[in-house]
Amino acid sequence: MSSRYRPIAFEVERTMHPRASALGVADYVIRHAAPGQHVLDLGCGSGIVGGTILLHRPDLRVSFADKYEYALEETVQNLRRNGLEAHQVRLADMAQPQSGFDTIDLLVSNPPFQENAPDDPVRFFAPQESMGVPAGAPWWFFYDQILTHYNAGLFIFHTGRRCSGRLHALARGHGKRVKVKEKTVHHLLPANS
Numbered sequence: 001m002s003s004r005y006r007p008i009a010f011e012v013e014r015t016m017h018p019r020a021s022a023l024g025v026a027d028y029v030i031r032h033a034a035p036g037q038h039v040l041d042l043g044c045g046s047g048i049v050g051g052t053i054l055l056h057r058p059d060l061r062v063s064f065a066d067k068y069e070y071a072l073e074e075t076v077q078n079l080r081r082n083g084l085e086a087h088q089v090r091l092a093d094m095a096q097p098q099s100g101f102d103t104i105d106l107l108v109s110n111p112p113f114q115e116n117a118p119d120d121p122v123r124f125f126a127p128q129e130s131m132g133v134p135a136g137a138p139w140w141f142f143y144d145q146i147l148t149h150y151n152a153g154l155f156i157f158h159t160g161r162r163c164s165g166r167l168h169a170l171a172r173g174h175g176k177r178v179k180v181k182e183k184t185v186h187h188l189l190p191a192n193s
């Protein structure tokens with residue numbers, strides 16, 4: 001079991017089909033966020049992580065960002081499906097300096113990493129852009145970019161099995177606080193449940 005909380009009902013057309021495992025990040029925020037905190041879901045795709053947080057913690061302000069317009073459109077549709085509303089919805093690149101976001105208390109992300117994560121035995125299909133670690137870059141490329149370009153009180157990352165040591169070391173190097181949720185299961189969440 002990857003989450004004790006029910007995920008939002010969702011549909012996906014072009015974004016990556018959500019995995020149950022990514023809900024570990026939502027779980028953590030639902031249990032630990034202080035009332036009223038601002039949460040950014042960076043690389044939101046279908047909106048599964050931030051949407052599930054908002055479903056169970058309507059007192060939080062939850063914002064959504066992705067590099068792709070179609071992902072933001074699917075996020076907004078999925079939020080509407082559940083009667084939820086985002087705080088901010090913005091196009092943003094993990095690999096570029098942040099701009100335009102209200103002060104971020106908690107940054108949650110399940111960034112592209114699987115394609116060349118040597119420590120992670122689980123590989124699965126996802127749309128190319130969700131897997132887009134540049135050729136030759138290490139699997140932790142996007143985590144490093146996020147820690148370089150974004151400011152937040154705490155970063156809560158989803159990652160592969162046996163990958164958390166590297167991310168803790170990265171965060172220490174950046175002088176930032178991180179919580180890492182490793183993949184526990186890799187089954188798909190049922191759509192529109």
Ligand SMILES: C[S@@+](CC[C@H](N)C(=O)[O-])C[C@H]1O[C@@H](n2cnc3c(N)ncnc32)[C@H](O)[C@@H]1O
Nearest residue numbers: 018022043044045066067092093094110112130
């Ligand atoms: C592994 S998917 C995760 C999607 C969703 N958060 C989930 O857990 O199912 C990674 C997401 O990052 C987005 N993405 C890829 N490169 C990005 C970049 N440079 N900046 C921002 N988002 C990016 C993709 O469009 C995709 O939605």
